[in-house]
Amino acid sequence: MKGLIRLDEVIVQLKQLFENASALAGMSFAELAAHQGMSVPNDLRRNKGWVGQLLESALGASAGSQALQDFPELGVELKTIPLDAAGKPLETTFVCTTPLINIHNLTWETSNVRNKLQCVLWIPIDGRREIPLAERTIGTAFLWQPSAEQEAQLRADWQEHMDKIALGEIDSISAHQGEVLQLRPKAANSRVLTEAIGADGKIIKTLPRGFYLKTQFTWQIICSTFGLETAPATHD
Structure with missing residues (x-):
């Protein structure tokens, strides 16, 4: 009985989260920032995570920088997706950092x-750089779970990348590899290094790596969600 009550609570909370995210559609970053008591930076060059922080604040995400979903009690991750004038993803989507040892x-x-x-929980945002950041708007939120085919693609790419890491081939992995999931350096600057497995099995120092969804994959997600005709995304 307790399990059923808990499930009912989760469904109610998930519905409320989606309604709250949907209510943000059409708002400018300036409007939402004012509601949250936050100031809008001039641009995102030195504030790359600002939009995500703004939306996390507005929706009450609780995970912070922990290796959890943004809404761990609901099992939901929040991802923004900047779009161009044609509604296509402008950049790859960061998933998480990559373990390189153990x-x-x-x-x-x-x-x-x-x-x-x-x-x-995907929240599309206006990513056009010619529009002042404060004037860019928030799009229509949608929930997504990978299909069996999509999970198989993700798993195959993940396995290929992790096999190379285990074999000490971390420096041979390029962003071009992987059908839907790429692996590439993630660091604020080249002085930030972490441990990894080297070619001879010994520990080396290298740039941290992160997993990213390719834009063609996120474009397919958008197309299937909104019933659009799929055409190649070109921003990878």
């Missing part, structure tokens, strides 16, 4: 990539 027991089922992508 990975021998890691599986797809226990990976943070799968954990983060089990259920995503």
Whole structure:
């Protein structure tokens, strides 16, 4: 009985989260920032995560920088997706940082990539750089869970990347590899280094890496959600 009550609570909270996110559609960043008591930066060059922080604040995300979904009690991750004038993704979507050592027991089922992508609340935003940041608007939110085919694609790419990491081939992985999920450096500057497995099996220092969804994949998600005709996305 307790389990049923808990499930009912989660459904109500999830419905409320979606309604709150949907209510943001059409608002400018300046309007929402004013509601949250936040100031709008001039641009995102030195404030890359600002839009995500604004929406997390507005929707009450609780995970912060922890390796959890943004709404862990609901199993939901929040992802913004900047779009161009044609409604196509302008950039790849960061999923999570990549473990580079102590990975021998890691599986797809226990990976943070799968954990983060089990259920995503996508919030499209105006990503056009010619529009002042304060004037850019928030789009129509939607919930997404990967289909069996999409999860198979994600799993295959994840496994390929992790196999290379385990074999000490981290420096041979490029952003072009992976059908839907790419692996590339994620660091504020080149002085930020972390440990990884080298070619001879010894520990080396390298740039931290992150998993990113390719724009063609997120464009397909948008098309299937809104019933659009799929055409190639070109921003990867």
